[in-house]
Amino acid sequence: MTTTGTEAPVPTSSAAAGIVMADRPLAAAGERLRLLLAAEAARLGRPAPDVACLGDADTLAPRPEDSLDARARATVHLTADAVLVGPWGGDGTADGTACGVCLAMRWQRLRGSAQRGALEAGSGTTAAGTWPLPTAALATAVLALHQAVTGPTPPDSGLTGGDRRLPRVTRLDLATWHTVTVPLLPEARCPGCPTAGAHPEPEPGLALISRPRAAHAYRLRAPESYDLPAVALANPVCGALAAGVRTDLTSPTTAPVAGAVLLRTSTGLTEMTWSGKTGSFRRSRDLGLLEGLERYASTLRQSLVSPLVASYDSLGDTALDPRDCGVYAPETYAAETRLRPFDPARPIPWVTGWSLRDQRPVLVAQRSAYYFEGSDADAFVDDCSNGCATGSCLEEAVLFGLLELVERDAFLLSWYGDTPLTRIDLDECGRPSVRALLDRAELLGYGLHVLDTRADLPIASVAAVAVRRDGGPGHLSFAAAAALDPAAAIDSALAETLTYLPGLAARVAARPDELEAMAEDFTLVRRQDDHPALFGLPRMAAQAANYLTPSATVPFASLRADRPEGPHDLRDDVRRCVDALAAAGHDVIVVDQTSREQRRLGLRTVRVIAPGLLPMDFGWSRQRALHLPRLRTARPGAPDRPLRLVPHPFS
Ligand SMILES: [Zn+2]
Numbered sequence: 001m002t003t004t005g006t007e008a009p010v011p012t013s014s015a016a017a018g019i020v021m022a023d024r025p026l027a028a029a030g031e032r033l034r035l036l037l038a039a040e041a042a043r044l045g046r047p048a049p050d051v052a053c054l055g056d057a058d059t060l061a062p063r064p065e066d067s068l069d070a071r072a073r074a075t076v077h078l079t080a081d082a083v084l085v086g087p088w089g090g091d092g093t094a095d096g097t098a099c100g101v102c103l104a105m106r107w108q109r110l111r112g113s114a115q116r117g118a119l120e121a122g123s124g125t126t127a128a129g130t131w132p133l134p135t136a137a138l139a140t141a142v143l144a145l146h147q148a149v150t151g152p153t154p155p156d157s158g159l160t161g162g163d164r165r166l167p168r169v170t171r172l173d174l175a176t177w178h179t180v181t182v183p184l185l186p187e188a189r190c191p192g193c194p195t196a197g198a199h200p201e202p203e204p205g206l207a208l209i210s211r212p213r214a215a216h217a218y219r220l221r222a223p224e225s226y227d228l229p230a231v232a233l234a235n236p237v238c239g240a241l242a243a244g245v246r247t248d249l250t251s252p253t254t255a256p257v258a259g260a261v262l263l264r265t266s267t268g269l270t271e272m273t274w275s276g277k278t279g280s281f282r283r284s285r286d287l288g289l290l291e292g293l294e295r296y297a298s299t300l301r302q303s304l305v306s307p308l309v310a311s312y313d314s315l316g317d318t319a320l321d322p323r324d325c326g327v328y329a330p331e332t333y334a335a336e337t338r339l340r341p342f343d344p345a346r347p348i349p350w351v352t353g354w355s356l357r358d359q360r361p362v363l364v365a366q367r368s369a370y371y372f373e374g375s376d377a378d379a380f381v382d383d384c385s386n387g388c389a390t391g392s393c394l395e396e397a398v399l400f401g402l403l404e405l406v407e408r409d410a411f412l413l414s415w416y417g418d419t420p421l422t423r424i425d426l427d428e429c430g431r432p433s434v435r436a437l438l439d440r441a442e443l444l445g446y447g448l449h450v451l452d453t454r455a456d457l458p459i460a461s462v463a464a465v466a467v468r469r470d471g472g473p474g475h476l477s478f479a480a481a482a483a484l485d486p487a488a489a490i491d492s493a494l495a496e497t498l499t500y501l502p503g504l505a506a507r508v509a510a511r512p513d514e515l516e517a518m519a520e521d522f523t524l525v526r527r528q529d530d531h532p533a534l535f536g537l538p539r540m541a542a543q544a545a546n547y548l549t550p551s552a553t554v555p556f557a558s559l560r561a562d563r564p565e566g567p568h569d570l571r572d573d574v575r576r577c578v579d580a581l582a583a584a585g586h587d588v589i590v591v592d593q594t595s596r597e598q599r600r601l602g603l604r605t606v607r608v609i610a611p612g613l614l615p616m617d618f619g620w621s622r623q624r625a626l627h628l629p630r631l632r633t634a635r636p637g638a639p640d641r642p643l644r645l646v647p648h649p650f651s
Pocket residue numbers: 098099100101102103187190191192193196
């Protein structure tokens with residue numbers, strides 16, 4: 001918050017600059033600091049740095065009268081509790097150069113919801129105390145710091161890896177005068193940078209190219225092989241994805257690392273979380289940062305170029321009908337005033353996708369492509385991350401996006417279709433990691449088993465179920481996976497189940513009445529975490545009989561598809577999946593969401609859309625899967641059997 005109460009005499013020249021100092025204490029302090037710096041610099045015969053203030057204007061959506069040029073040039077930034085000196089350094093390339101607006105945008109995103117609300121919703125900030133008086137001593141310190149970092153031999157900040165080539169910012173704390181230096185990731189959407197917004201034009205077509213891979217290896221690079229700027233992505237001054245990383249030192253099953261940042265969406269400030277849950281904190285951090293970058297790119301459109309706005313009716317067959325991806329029940333639209341049924345005559349924004357089945361461009365509703373984008377006009381669905389994936393190349397990203405869609409579709413078919421399921425004999429799997437996962441679950445008092453959830457697609461799809469042996473709270477936990485390598489699918493589903501087990505009983509015990517009410521009235525299941533928590537109630541086991549009492553145990557080898565052996569190539573893998581989906585009547589559309597930050601790191605992010613597959617939704621009133629024809633047509637066994645009208649347990 002900006003503060004009032006400074007009793008410092010305001011330099012007279014500020015009045016000439018037209019600043020109403022009584023109403024803008026931060027601006028007054030900034031102007032005073034600027035004059036003090038100018039005087040000190042003149043005394044030393046040096047140029048004075050430009051000064052800007054952070055915290056009294058919305059830098060994410062600047063007003064026309066805000067001077068972007070002045071802010072972009074500034075290398076001294078005054079906040080309520082610190083002076084930020086920079087950006088300085090960097091390797092001088094376009095991706096290693098940032099301006100003061102880049103810093104201001106990244107800094108603002110890390111503020112708390114109260115301050116961001118005040119800045120961005122236009123309600124303004126109010127006085128919260130006495131503003132620290134910029135003194136001559138402070139100006140001397142700031143100028144000395146400025147000279148040190150911008151001089152011919154700037155200090156070595158000790159940064160390594162991908163952080164090393166980035167510009168830096170040094171924070172001088174106004175209370176303690178401690179300094180800390182962090183790297184700054186240039187902001188791809190910065191209006192102050194000459195190179196920002198210069199996104200490559202969308203490619204005319206997404207041509208898949210040959211990507212040879214090793215047998216059983218569907219990722220071409222390990223997470224740690226990316227030169228991730230880990231500090232620039234998570235630091236308290238200007239972290240792109242979080243103010244810091246949270247490591248959970250108490251988990252008995254994994255070494256989890258997580259972070260979060262607030263993003264502004266059509267419904268207000270929404271927390272974008274990311275996490276990595278592996279057996280090593282370093283690997284979890286890298287995987288978490290990769291997930292954060294993926295979510296950053298796939299939640300909000302990164303391009304500064306305005307999307308096409310048109311009605312579906314006017315676009316004809318050049319566009320995907322959003323209704324093909326599923327809509328809510330009429331009662332949902334009637335009950336939730338923010339939602340509106342899709343209207344083909346209403347103009348809405350569209351982005352370009354590419355059909356891998358038909359080899360042609362297809363327009364996709366922006367709302368269906370970026371899950372935090374939206375306006376009143378296109379509030380026909382609240383999607384989530386279905387089909388978003390990152391890889392080292394387009395082919396890898398598309399494959400993993402596709403597999404996620406298949407995984408969720410297979411799970412929902414088995415759940416809502418109440419399909420009889422077979423249990424996979426895990427002893428035959430032959431992976432030491434599987435044995436280790438089963439043993440870890442036993443230590444926590446859970447038995448784990450894996451079920452074959454394939455329906456009509458020839459891709460290994462499994463569900464893992466953890467059952468608490470003593471029947472206590474935190475009773476069931478579910479996860480799913482699909483993969484071209486069946487052993488990898490089993491590994492992945494088991495590992496994901498294990499990440500949920502620690503703390504599950506406590507999450508149930510924290511709100512027993514609420515969950516019991518949900519078990520009686522499913523419409524109370526509204527949030528994502530309600531779904532898995534509900535199945536922590538032992539009584540819900542009765543609703544999951546086909547997962548707990550499989551019809552048979554089948555050999556692991558039965559999960560293998562009849563596929564030709566080698567040569568191993570990701571392009572062929574993608575084509576096989578696309579052909580399989582096409583044979584089942586579904587297109588595969590890819591929206592390239594790669595952000596500039598990701599492109600520099602050698603990453604690609606896509607959203608894969610397969611219209612008609614059952615999408616994962618959260619909230620009982622929002623289950624699009626229940627209204628899609630596939631739920632009736634693709635169920636193995638008896639298509640006339642009643643559906644299981646119970647919220648899914650997926651998290
Ligand atoms: Zn910039």
